Amino acid sequence: MFCVRKVTDDLYWVGGNDHRLHLFENIHPLTRGVSYNSYLLMDEKTALFDTVDWSIAREFLNNVEGVLNGRDLDYLVINHMEPDHGASIEEILLRYPKCKIISTEKSFMFMRQFGFDIDGRDITVKEGDTQSFGKHEVMFIEAPMIHWPEAMVTFDTTNGVLFSADAFGSFIALDGKLFADEVNFDRDWIDEARRYYTNIVGKYGQFVQVLLGKAAGILDKIKFICPLHGPVWRKDFLYIIDKYTKWATYVPEEEGVLIAYASMYGNTEYAAQAIASKLCEKGMTNVWVYDVSNTDVSYLISETFRLSHLVLASCTYNLGIYPKMLNYLHDMKALNVQNRKVAVLENGSWAPKAGSLISEFLDKEMKMIDVLDPLVTVNSAVNKDKEQEIDDLVDAILESMKKD
């Protein structure tokens, strides 16, 4: 008994799903699981493309053995060495002692750093190199920083399969549905695909743009995109490529407003809700309100990539920015968020400082962030005397949308 899917007549998905993992990379919450994809090509020579996380190694090894059905494994192609894919390399090499391993020079360096015994079995490839497995010939394309420096993607020039490593990946376990057209991707998957991309690869937009440029050169030849997480693409390439192009260039997907607030006793929250209501009252209803204290920052980052405008409303804490808001700002900077318009509101009962510090952070630490006037200062609670300033802030957001 084994658990596989056919991608093509002679290419099998032999990966697995993990619903038990709570934190991807021990930091990003998973609520719907994740898949680790590996693909096995049954040509004159057999070739396995990437391995899986150790958590599902037993199922994976069983799948590989089942598809091989008594044949030996000739090649292991490693597109990405990060342990969520590379953890089972040694086990494969132990079980299939004649298997050669194909990867980049840097990837082999990492394997040695992780303590893998690969000497005498490594075949180093670089951009444009090819390898024949019989009927199938593949070409290797370097893809540095997607999302580690050693990464490459592999293109099967015989049947148009692109093994895209982390690119075009997504959170969420497959649970049997291998292809993106077997799910309602735009309804059920895109938010988790965005959260995966923006938090894992978001920092490296310029490198993703390079890879997208290489993919554009062979787009008419690509028939399948096989990522290391999430579903395989065999149609609607332009849908996901358009999303990736926007994310990689930090262009918002939608005109809309993310309101992130940090509130200790509900007063800053009330101000955030007032801004949301006023925006909707004036016709901008694509408004999304999040409490930074109970929203994991990975979701905030994902929404930040989706929407064009942000409102950051923060109470002052220890004469500084509320720690959860500061963490969000640091993540935005780390993930290279840019090209957004931001309105700021601060609260403080005796020494409001959060707003000026947020504005300074956006100006000095981040790129291409347009901080809108006015910066609204609330002292304790939103009273009638603040209504005009809040109206002005809402109008500034709406006015800036007209200019886009």
Ligand code: FEO
């Ligand atoms: Fe899914 Fe960068 O590893």
